[in-house]
Amino acid sequence: MKLVIIEALLYLQIPAVWYLFRRFAGRNVTGEMTAGVMIGVFNEFATAPLWDYHLRLNIYKHTPLAVVLGWGVMFTLVTFISEKLYCFFLGKAVIEAKDKRIFIFDVISGALVAFPLETLGVKLGVWSYRYEILQWDWGMVPFFKMPYEALVGYSLFMLIGPTFVRYWEKALE
Secondary structure, three states: OHHHHHHHHHHHHHHHHHHHHHHHHHOOOHHHHHHHHHHHHHHHHHHHHHHHOOOOOOEEEEEHHHHHHHHHHHHHHHHHHHHHHHHHHOOOOOOOOOOHHHHHHHHHHHHHHHHHHHHHHHHOOOOEOOOHHHHOOOEEOOOOOOEEHHHHHHHOOOOOOOHHHHHHHOOOO
């Protein structure tokens, strides 16, 4: 029963995040969310054998629709926070075109947003790692009690994901 409620909340987060950005940030995040979902479709298809999901509405084998759509929410949050950090720390009003320093803030925001969301998903039982396939053995991140490999993986993913989202966001609105 707990997972049914969690799955419903995962679906509700999509319009909630869209509305909150529209209402309080004056920002249409339809393009960011769509680009993030595109990344999610690719990632979930490519890595399906590495985890076991425990939700009901699946789109490919055991991959839940809610998880794929969640990538859109996650990348919307990551790019937004990355841009805010960039502007704050560098004293800029907007990201300068082709300024590669944005990668630093993408990685930081991925660690601040994506890794805790990953942790929450695992701890709530939405998915579980197939350690026999992953062979992760670097140890666990203190406090989170999550594999270091998951943190490193998200950090590497943030070197390309937010750039893709920023490139396509306007075209997908």
